[in-house]
Amino acid sequence: MTREPVQFMSHHTKVEYKLPAPSLLSIESAKQLAAGRVVGHKCPECGKVYVPARGYCPLCVIETTAAHEVEVQPRGIVTTFSVITPLQYQGQEEHDDYAQATILLAGTDSTISMQRLDGIPIDDVRTGMRVEAVWLPESERSASPEGAARGFGLGRAITGWKLTGEPDAPVEEYGEHIL
């Protein structure tokens, strides 16, 4: 048989999810972030501050509500980081190595993870760095909860974190929060 053989076969796998309606907490969080505010809940019993708000204090096992809302400053300390080397698979949008960090926001007792570090050379990334938020221009922010916190981050209104220029934090300030 002399016909041209088939060498490749496309295999398109697609999974479509229907997500449940976003929680009131994530709707509120998205609205606040679009307005440039980072808010969380402060436990009325132990005083710990959780960002994003979870609607409960996991230690005291009590519900927290809008009445416990507090605003925190969009600055914090890098507690952990990973340097990612993007594999160039089809559809990859990243080309250069980049760092993602877990950050302990000032005045809070919980960390936010998967945060992009901005403008900091990979070799200089270290725990204890003091960083502040780099915001998406206000006109480009969306108050839609789809882009908001998925439980570990802050959504898309903050594109990354840059150095504040202050001296690094001593490990005592964040050591409890290193994973």
Place this chain on the structure above:
Amino acid sequence: MATWTLEFPYRRSVGPVIGAFLAGLRDQQVIGAKTAGGRVLVPPLEYDPDTGEDIAEMVEVGSAGVVERFAWVAEPMRTHPLDRPFAWALVRLDGADTALVHALDAGSPDACSKGMRVQIRWADERVGHVNDIACFEPEPQK
């Protein structure tokens, strides 16, 4: 309710044996693999499952055959090859010793039976993919 879609656009290399099979489908021919022992495998494998030896040659088989087993699908899913109730059938094509699984468009489960004769309904546009077989359909009575 929000929706979210996850996609994996794979491009798979198929190798010389499956490649020949798919190229055959494109030309409305079914190509099987013949083992050293003389068995004809459709769909083809690159080796004889009994001995592990390479297959001896590629051979053409018929485009009609016999239903060995079937399972009725009363409510097709969006990704199924047919948008109406159908059967998944194991079809042993004429000249083959093994069976190929594909959709059988028979209308109702009562119209399906073990041993019934079926034939390939070819897709209008064929690209070298197993979906070049649109489905099987009952062979017209002679």
